[in-house]
Amino acid sequence: MIDLDDLIALVRNYNPRSDADLITRAYHYGARMHDGQMRQSGEPYFTHPVAVAAILTEQQLDDATIVTALLHDTIEDTKSTYVEVERLFGTDIAELVDGVTKLTNLELSSTQSKQADNFRKLFMAMSKDLRVILVKLADRLHNMRTIRSMRPEKQAQKARETMEIFAPLAGRMGMQWMREELEDLSFRVLNAEARKSIIRRFITLQRETGDLVHTITADIRTELDKAAIDAAVYGRAKKPYSIWRKMQEKDLAFSRLSDIYGFRVICENEADCYRILGVIHHRWKAVPGRFKDYISQPKQNGYRSIHTTVQGRDGKRVEVQIRTRQMHEVNEAGVAAHWAYREGKRVKNPFAVDPAKWLASLTERLDEEDHVAFMETVKLEMYTDQVFCFTPKGDVIQLPKGATPLDFAFAIHTRVGNSCVSAKVDGIRVPLWTRLRNGQSVEIISAEGQRPQAAWMDIVTTGRAKTAIRRALREDDRSRFVRLGQELARSAFDQVDRKMSDKALRTAARMLAVPDEVELLARIGAAELPARRVIEVLYPEVAPPTEAEVIQNRPVVGLAPDQPYRRAQCCQPLPGERIVGITYRGQGVVIHTIDCPALEEFESQSERWVDLHWQAGRHAPIHNAALDVTISNDAGMLGRICTLIGERAANISDLVLTDRKPDFYRLMIETEVRDVEHLHLVMTALETESHVAQIARMRDLNRKP
Known part of the structure; x- marks a missing residue:
């Protein structure tokens, strides 16, 4: 276990003005509260909160977040209370600890409706203070690193929950390194044989080809030296789970899989990024369709980088990512960059984007969707890559991978989506189910009177579009039911020689405990209420016998x-x-x-x-x-x-x-x-x-x- 002095040293490496006294008090308080408690591995329980705090120091987070990590299990697992934590450490830290406690108690892997409801609570908690989810993600990472001490069935449950929820969430928050580690740790539990197979094939490949990472890294450095560009070059083999996922998605054997190696070139300024791209493309042949410029079109979580895939030595495909140091810091830290400290001051990185905007886009729809729809929206938002398309005026619309022109229309405005009849992509008319690709220009053709159709639900992929279509279909159904209800009610009144009027319908609605006459007609049209029931309550003396059979x-x-x-x-x-x-x-x-x-x-x-x-x-x-x-x-x-x-x-x-x-x-x-x-x-x-x-x-x- 990391001792107190080492933990303070880790914090002061990036924040010399850190409040050592605050961290000391939290360390001793946490140790006292967890005294006598043991983890399933046999270690003292307090080793876990300290390890979580150490993970957060790697992201250079503020004192309040580090202290929250030390205390995050005290309210849940010890005799400590919110009031006591607030008295000893202040309201800010008490709120953070309480927020983490509430997240821990959510059963995110329960039934679908319960899971969706808990997802709502998760995002509401995140929207109040995003540091809550940073502590929770670090907590899950350490638990996954030490998961072998759990029972096999518990390991499988935690691994599935991590793969389905926490890993995508970490990626969506911009912490790609954490996503990759969480996925790989889960993969080790859920499909150990597949992971071992990938590693064995890697070892065999290295025996056959030698250390390609070292060789290609040296080749890139040589080319940059010739161009007199100052930049650092790093290379690595991709994680086993990343390779396995590509094999499954593309239905390829390992021997046919390309770009299993990744390289990063980190330079000082944006101009150098494009100079380096030119050097690499001049030296090696670029692979068509494998170029993405996230500098000119950043991802929603602030990610900026140029991605290109080239044919390296012996025809091996390699992916090269090019970015500045400031971009790299945001790409590694993600949302944590908002609280990062250096030399006692909050770091102001011009490329950091507040993911609270993404959370706001989700939470503002919490009251508009049912449980299943909300769960669907969350997964669509979190678990997909992005494509960038342009309006005819040159505005950029960011969509999930696999999005269609209908998704594009609803992303512009619900009114545009509702009235969409067709679309042109790069000037050519295409079906509405066409999958959009990066850089395409999309023109939506609309018509007055057009309304969403039920078949559109199978075409769109974004949560926004699905929500809008559902709402429109409900409105259309209600209008149709009201019209049909009017005809059915009028026919029922005619059968007993009575005139249907608004007053008569209002009276019947009151007698049948229906909110109003419009709802009464809608229920009749939807076959929820027979029209003859209205006659029975209004004119029982002339109402036809309900069970009489017609000859x-x-x-x-x-x-x-x-x-x-x-x-x-x-x-x-x-x-x-x-x-x-x-x-x-x-x-x-x-x-x-x-x-x-x-x-x-x-x-x-x-x-x-x-x-x-x-x-x-x-x-x-x-x-x-x-x-x-x-x-x-x-x-x-x-x-x-x-x-x-x-x-x-x-x-x-x-x-x-x-x-x-x-x-x-x-x-x-x-x-x-x-x-x-x-x-x-x-x-x-x-x-x-x-x-x-x-x-x-x-x-x-x-x-x-």
Whole structure:
């Protein structure tokens, strides 16, 4: 264990004005509180807080953060209290210790909904003081370094949690070195054999090729000396997990994997960065598509560097990163650069960016999304690389890797995304599902009246776009439900010869404990509340019996005895819809919906019109209704559609494939239903299926009436 003098010396190496007395008091207090406690390894427990503090000294953090590390487990694991810590060390440190304690108690690897809720708490705590997460990350790093003393099942749980949450979080905070170490330590637990295999192959490669890192480093230094550029060159083999991930992503064997070596060139100023790039590209052949300029287009966490991949010795690909010393400090420390000290003063690095802006972008959406949506947003924000694209005016839009023009549109403004109909990338019109690449220029083409479609959820990748699409779909569904509810309610009122009015609906809403008449109509349209229930509460004396069964051969009222009739195939009227009959000599009556366009040709023949309405009561499920359904071309989807219809007690009488594309099928499905409410129940069930892109009731004027 590091003793007190050594810890103070570590702090004073970068902050000579450090408050040694404060650190001394915290060290002794922590040792006293943890006295007698042991780690599972058999070591005194206090070795852990001291090790966490030592990790934070490597990032040159302020005294308050170092003291928090020494005390971070006292409130949770000892008889110490918040009040006592505040009295002895001040409110700032007490708040930090309490924040770390709360993070420790979050079950981040629990069920999805609980995990999402805890993620909210995690980001809220981070938004108050980011030093809380710095201590927590250092705490997790030391625990992973000493994980072998835990039970195997506990090791696996902690390793998965680290791989899924803490490693990506460290990377998103700009601390790439910590991310790589956390990933590799987790990889050692979760897939020890794969890691050993990578290391064995590395050893074999070194025997065959020699020390390529030393050789290539010397080659780069030689070229820089020729150009009289003062710069430091460092080389290393990439971490086993980084190599394993590339093998999995690209489906390549180790022998075919390129750029497993990485080199950094660190110089004094930005101009030298571009001079060094020219030297390297002049000496070695650049690999097309493997150049990124994060100096002109920094990452959101402040990362700046030039990345290029070249063909080195014997055709081996090597990645070279070029940056200034100040850029390198930010790239290594990430968010910690905000609290870094040197010679007793806070370091003001011009390249440091406050990641609180990223946290603010997440936390401002906390109240707008449900648990699952928030979790999805967090993972999309944290776990993806970035691409930079340009608007036609030259503004830069930063997006996750794999983003589409739709993501680009929503990144500009929700209004632009909602009205997007197509896009041009580098002047060429492309499908909305096209994956964008670095440096492309994107023009969004919008149209008034366009609204987001359910199929867009499978196209976009950003949390912002998914949230906006969900919100728009909910609004559209509600409007559609209200309109349908109006028709269903009007039909129910007509059946009992009553006039539907706003006052009547408000009264029914109050009697049914519904907030207002609009919500009442929405629930009727969504099949959550039958329209006849409104009639029952308003006019119980005339309401039709709920369970009365309609005689199948006489479901229509208004026909003469034994007068033959049939439903028009052009509009397929259903019980619950307003209807009218048209007489045909020798053929009886053909029944149409009141709004059927086919009725226009009979406007001047009023003598042929018959006033009809459906018999009140429960109809048998024998009435055909055709649906136009577009589904994604996925295995099992047709069976899933048939199952959903059957689960709603509706029968499929016909099914025709009307159009077939590589990614979508279009179907005509004819179903047998009781009434319009039953049909709407079926359509709602299909609409909620994510693989159903569009659904509509078919009205075919070309079919004979």
